[in-house]
Amino acid sequence: MxxxxxxxxxxxxxxxxTPKIIGQLNGQDVKIAKVKGEFVWHDHANEDEMFLIIKGTLKLEFRDxxxxxxxxxxxxxxxxxxxxxxAEEEVHLLLFEPTSTKHTGEIVHEMTKTDHDRI
Amino acid sequence: MxxxxxxxxxxxxxxxxTPKIIGQLNGQDVKIAKVKGEFVWHDHANEDEMFLIIKGTLKLEFRDxxxxxxxxxxxxxxxxxxxxxxAEEEVHLLLFEPTSTKHTGEIVHEMTKTDHDRI
Structure with missing residues (x-):
């Protein structure tokens, strides 16, 4: 502990x-990520996902x-x-999602990272 | 959303x-609480619990x-x-824990709150 x-x-x-795991509890990961630029359209079929902004401004586009x-x-x-x-400028995020959630959902893209390191 | x-x-x-629910995902609650003074000794038999300090300094005593x-x-x-x-001075906390976790565990105490309002 x-x-x-x-x-x-x-x-x-x-x-x-490239999300990094900084904590785990009840089958959920707490991750942090630095992001800048545009990510890919994706969803997570089975997992809700939470974003908490530590620094910066993040725009989240939805279809509507x-x-x-x-x-x-x-x-x-x-x-x-x-x-x-x-993210037009660098953003620092905290994420909360079930362990093994893929950050691009089922989309396989050059941005997909399948190993989320624990740091 | x-x-x-x-x-x-x-x-x-x-x-x-008196924790307040500010978000829910994957069977977990995101709660916030203001705390000051001493709470009761307790554990949660089936739930891991996460504390994130938004403001102030929180001392967590464990048996060891x-x-x-x-x-x-x-x-x-x-x-x-x-x-x-x-908490010697007022502390603002963010908590992650499974929905319906009782904040005093199985201990029933005058500080026990069984309704965690969503705000």
């Missing part, structure tokens, strides 16, 4: 769109609307809802 | 040791050690581990 300093964890990596999240804001995206994250 | 501003949610209530969490730090407490939170 060790405490985690979230800012220190963000200092451990630079790469974008766009939601813009600022620092200190969070959003739960229910399973099955297609979304496309866009 | 609506975004949540965490600071605005903290402005909606004053009472201590004490872990002090500052703003921006988090800790996962595995199920079955007895703990006692102590």
């Amino acid at each position: 060790e405490k985690v300093n979230i800012a220190e964890k963000f200092d451990l990596f630079e790469e974008y769109w 609307r766009t939601i813009t999240l600022h620092q200190g804001e969070m959003l739960v995206i229910p399973k099955g809802i297609e979304h496309k994250p866009i | 609506e975004k949540v501003n965490i600071a605005e949610k903290f402005d909606l209530f004053e009472e201590y040791w 050690r004490t872990i002090t969490l500052h703003q921006g730090e988090m800790l996962v407490i595995p199920k079955g581990i007895e703990h006692k939170p102590i």
Whole structure:
């Protein structure tokens, strides 16, 4: 049982769109990610996903609307809802989702990372 | 699907040791709480619990050690581990735990709240 300093964890990596696991509980992962640019349209058939913005502004495009999240804001995206994250500047995110959720859903794309390192 | 501003949610209530639900996903609750003073010794037999400190400093006493969490730090407490939170000054917490987790575990105490409001 060790405490985690979230800012220190963000200092451990630079790469974008590569979530890192910083905690696990009840079959769920707590992950952090740095993102910049546009991600791919995808959904998660069986998993709800939560984004919490640690730094920056993240635009989440949905098929019927766009939601813009600022620092200190969070959003739960229910399973099955297609979304496309866009970060004009670097954004630091905290994610909460079931263990083994693939970040691009069932879409296999050059941005897909299948190993989410624990840091 | 609506975004949540965490600071605005903290402005909606004053009472201590009364977690409020601000999000739900995959059978888990995201809760916030204001705490000050000493809580009761308890554990959660079947649920891991996560604390993330939004503001202040929280001391978590365990039977074999004490872990002090500052703003921006988090800790996962595995199920079955007895703990006692102590906040010398007001602390704002974000909690992740399975829906319907009782915040005092199986201990029934005057501090026990069985209804966790969604705000």
